[in-house]
Amino acid sequence: MGRMHDLKIKRVYEPYDETDGYRILIDRLWPRGISKEKAHLNEWNKDVTPSPALRKWFSHDPKLFAGFKQAYEMELKDNIHVIWFIEHIETLLKEENVTLLYGAKSPTCNHAMILKEWIETHRESRE
Structure with a gap:
């Protein structure tokens, strides 16, 4: 059994890197000012x-982040797509790193962090 690869998050505007592995944009809207080529999705x-x-x-x-995190976690709990998404990521991680991409400016105040933590928590609870 090989080791699992890493689940990472990154701003979609940061340069593409081979260590990103499989790149998934997790924003509802396409990030402004970036081409499909540059996004490497x-x-x-x-x-x-x-x-x-x-x-x-x-x-x-940032003042609303705690409330946002709570509300988004409630949405994730009720979102039927999330279970599939976690399984999908687990399958991908057997082969390569997975990077969740987001457009927000702040590296500490965005939904990608919350989603990554949610995936990690729920992966562990299923093992």
Whole structure:
């Protein structure tokens, strides 16, 4: 049994790197000012992103992050696509690294961190 590869998050605007492995954009909207070529996507998944209402309410305000995290986790809990997404990522991680890509400016105040943590927690609880 080989070791599992890494699940990472990264801004879609950062340069592509081979160590990114399989790249999944997890934003509902296409990030401004980046071409399809530059994005180097393997997949674009809109099904596991925060709802438009939640995204608009949050609008990347650090003061609202704790409330946003709680609300997004509730959405993830009720989202039927998330179970499939976690299994999909587990399958990919057997072969290569997986990088979740997001467009937000802040590396500490974005939904990708929450999603990554959610996936890791729920992978461990299923093992």
